[in-house]
Amino acid sequence: MRRRRYLAALGLAGATGLAGCAGYVGSTAEETPTRSPSSEPVQVGDVTLPVDRSELFTALHRDGIPAITDPAFGADWTDWSAVAVEHRPPAAERPTLPDEFAVVGVERGGEARAYPLAVLDWHEVVNDVFEPPSTARRPTADGALGGALLVTYCPLCGSGVVAERVVDGEPTTFGVSGMLWRDDLVLYDRATDSLWSQLLATAIRGPKTGTQLRLVPSTLSSWGEWRTAHPETRVLLPPPGSVAVDGRRGQVRDYGDSKYGYETQSQLVGFDSDGEGLGERTLVAGVDHEGVARAYPFPVVRGEDVVNDRVGGLPVVVALAPGGTLVAYDRRVDGGTLRFEAADDRHLCAGGSRWERTTGRAADGPYDGARLAPTAAHTAMFWSAWVAFHPDTTVYGR
Incomplete structure (x- = not known):
């Protein structure tokens, strides 16, 4: 089919939050090795780091969106066996996870986990450990530190990015900074207080500027299809099963109710995908x-x-x-x-x-x-x- 440059035709070049910058770190399937910071300005694609503070938009206070720091998993949302009895809501108050709801799926070391957008909509960041704590720092076959995993989702971009949450060889906890950079989620790490771009998986300001996280491939799927393909998968439970930042278990809410007013919580195709045009949410x-x-x-x-x-x-x-x-x-x-x-x-x-x-x-x-x-x-x-x-x-x- 005929292809052509489409940016100018859509008039997006000058739109707020759509200024040009670099492509993703690690666009191939292989996990991308960590890159050390430099005392000199760092070039990532056509972006010069650190980004100027004026480019960051503060939407909320830090941790205004509470990252999950102690996730819990079950075979599905009816399975709360991994959660202490005192933290299990009554069966009638537990949310359900319909097959059509979207999940970010990750496979690692023969294990599969699903992170529903119904939870990520409200929390955006999950600090996970894919292996028991005693083996979380065990090197993988390619020399990477396995286990400590960072699962992120930006509802404004519809983007799921998964990486090893390892900085300077140590597992690090990440949270939601409350800032946006080019309309995308900006994280911070508790170890150095650096700011990180979700889409670049790179520190854009702070002591670790230029450091790139090792990316881990992930899949956007419906819960039903992911479970069919991975019958032994575990799925992230919403709070109060999972624990958010500062030990908050959060309130029992309807996690089937989109925080951002999407027409469907599944969000698999966005608002504009049913048409033939190319809209912002296609x-x-x-x-x-x-x-x-x-x-x-x-x-x-x-x-x-x-x-x-x-x-x-x-x-x-x-x-x-x-x-x-x-x-x-x-x-x-x-x-x-x-x-x-x-x-x-x-x-x-x-x-x-x-x-x-x-x-x-x-x-x-x-x-x-x-x-x-x-x-x-x-x-x-x-x-x-x-x-x-x-x-x-x-x-x-x-």
Whole structure:
């Protein structure tokens, strides 16, 4: 399809919060190593750090949105067995988690966890440990410190970013600063009080300026589809099961009621994805490789179902996943490049195998058990967020 630069046509270049800046740290599936800060100004893409204080917008006081610091998990939201009896609300007051609600899914070390947007809407940051505390600092195969995990979600951008919450070799607790940078969540860390951009996964002000967190791939999915693909998954329980910052368990609230007035709590496709245009809240799968960025809008991918493309030399497949979200994978497997077609609503097909759309895993055939690498460690997000951090992006199908 014909593609062209779309920024000027949409008139977004001068919009508030959409000034141009760098692309994501670590746009490939591999986890990105931590980068040490420098005493000199640091360049990340076309952003010079530290950012000027005038670029930060203070929306709330620090911890006005309470990060979760002690998460609890269950098989679903009816399972509160991991929570002390005195902190379990009566069964009639416990929220429910419908299959269509969206979750940020993470797989690590053979374990799967789901973090519902119904909780992340209200808390935005989860400080998790994927392994028991005694092994949380055990090096992984690539030398990284496993276990200490940071799960973030910015409702304004629709962006989920997951990283290791390790700074200077030590697990660190993160919170919500109350500030926005280019309409995106800004975090702070308790160890150094530095400010961190969610989308860049980088410290943008403070002692750790220029330090980059190691990113961990994540998936945006519906709870029902994630659970089908990962039958043993655990799911984050809302407060008072999970504990927020400063030991606050929070009130029992209706976590099915969107804090931001979205039409549907599932938020899988955003406000504008049902139309044919490209609105600020149109969901896009973004790919950034070798200095080339491309957005794949939900309406376009929905029309084609499966898109085989190349971005900066990277062969990618972008597809609609069950539950109504977007996935993007590297098409290279075992030294070859596959071309994908639709098999059914839950599978793609290539090389004689069927591949699960949600996980990228081959379910049968010659590649049975193999897995496609995601093209990025972040989830699909709103168009406004992608173009703010990739002002020179092209748009597939435009």
